[in-house]
Amino acid sequence: MAEKTKIAIAGNLDNIDEIIEHLREFYGNKPCDISPFCDDESAPSLIELWAKYDAVIMLGSNDIQADERLKEHLVGHAHLRYVDCIEENECLLNAVKAEIDAILSGLEIEKKYLIAYPDFDALAKYKPFKVEISQTYLISSLGSHRIRKRGAHGNYTYFETLKIRISPTCCEESEGVISENEYNELMKSADPEKSTINKFRYCFLYEGQYFELDVFDFWNDKALLEIELNNEGDIVNLPEEIKVIDDVSDNPKYKNNHLASLKL
Numbered sequence: 180m181a182e183k184t185k186i187a188i189a190g191n192l193d194n195i196d197e198i199i200e201h202l203r204e205f206y207g208n209k210p211c212d213i214s215p216f217c218d219d220e221s222a223p224s225l226i227e228l229w230a231k232y233d234a235v236i237m238l239g240s241n242d243i244q245a246d247e248r249l250k251e252h253l254v255g256h257a258h259l260r261y262v263d264c265i266e267e268n269e270c271l272l273n274a275v276k277a278e279i280d281a282i283l284s285g286l287e288i289e290k291k292y293l294i295a296y297p298d299f300d301a302l303a304k305y306k307p308f309k310v311e312i313s314q315t316y317l318i319s320s321l322g323s324h325r326i327r328k329r330g331a332h333g334n335y336t337y338f339e340t341l342k343i344r345i346s347p348t349c350c351e352e353s354e355g356v357i358s359e360n361e362y363n364e365l366m367k368s369a370d371p372e373k374s375t376i377n378k379f380r381y382c383f384l385y386e387g388q389y390f391e392l393d394v395f396d397f398w399n400d401k402a403l404l405e406i407e408l409n410n411e412g413d414i415v416n417l418p419e420e421i422k423v424i425d426d427v428s429d430n431p432k433y434k435n436n437h438l439a440s441l442k443l
Contacts, residue, residue: 182210184283185231188275189216189253190238191245192264198238201272202279211283216252225255225308226334230356234258234282236275239387254382254389255308255331257338258282258407261387281409287342287352290415292404293433295422297392299381302420307381307392311335314376316439317368322350323436326357326365337362347429348411373439386416395438403433 188199195215202213216228216235228235235256239246241264253259260278264271281288299307313328322343328335339361340354357365369375381392393403401424406415417423427433 184211184233186211186213186279186282187216187228187232187235188213188238189235189249190264191240191242191249192238195238198272198275202275205276206279206283209283211279213279225252226330226336228252229256229329229336232256233354234260236260236262236278238271238275239263250306250384254306254384255310256382257329259382259384259389261384261389263387277409285351285353286345286349288349288408288411289428290348290406290408290426291428291433292417292421293424293427294392294402294404295424296398296400296402297381297394298420302381302383302392302418305383305385305418307383310380310382312376312378312380312393314378314435314439315366316370316373316436317365318370325436326362328362335359339365346411347431370439373436374441376435376439385418388416390418403427 188195188202192198199213199215206213214232216232235253235258237249237253237259239261260282262271262274262278308331310329310331315326317324317326319341322341324341325339327338327340329338330336337357337359338354339357340352342350342352344350377396379394381394383390383392388406391405393405395402404417404421404423408415431437
């Protein structure tokens with residue numbers, strides 16, 4: 180697991196260097212590395228971005244076209260957060276700090292919805308990025324210990340994650356990028372009582388919130404929609420094209436760990 184959390188700040192703001200400098204000073208004694216990201220030719224591909232940064236914070240600007248180009252690099256990242264820069268100076272910095280604090284907390288606060296199988300033609304206007312995920316659970320007495328092969332267009336990044344649940348919607352999470360060889364070695368410790376979960380994840384931004392829509396090969400009439408929050412009381416605004424069947428955030432039957440145990 181990574182000892183230092185690597186966080187990228189991405190945006191088309193004139194003062195972004197000043198913002199990053201301030202953040203580096205503020206978080207200088209914290210276990211994190213804050214770096215800039217720009218959508219120029221030297222920027223890494225999306226798959227490389229997943230491996231390089233543990234999280235990315237996008238600062239929305241008034242330049243809609245530039246922001247759309249930036250989203251092409253960022254949407255699809257496992258931990259993308261968005262800050263709308265309608266506020267300036269101190270308010271903006273406080274908003275970014277709130278996101279960084281949530282990332283560094285090591286807590287995953289998640290809302291999960293069981294939804295009707297999505298109409299992807301209707302969702303196309305949100306430009307979802309399709310990710311291929313293969314998720315395997317390992318034998319563990321500590322919590323939910325899993326490895327993931329995550330990628331698109333034939334390129335993959337590998338992750339190892341340990342989750343220790345605190346409440347139905349919150350868990351302590353430790354995650355890091357691993358090599359393909361490490362992934363293959365850990366596969367030897369796969370829990371024989373559980374199946375590997377294979378799914379397609381469609382990632383998209385809607386009203387400044389980052390959604391991940393999972394389609395599984397064992398369901399053709401329903402899917403799961405997830406969003407990561409800073410606080411359990413945060414309001415979630417769902418796209419009207421999504422038909423919610425139920426909020427299953429508190430329902431253990433819809434955790435991936437449980438679905439893997441059903442061997443569907």
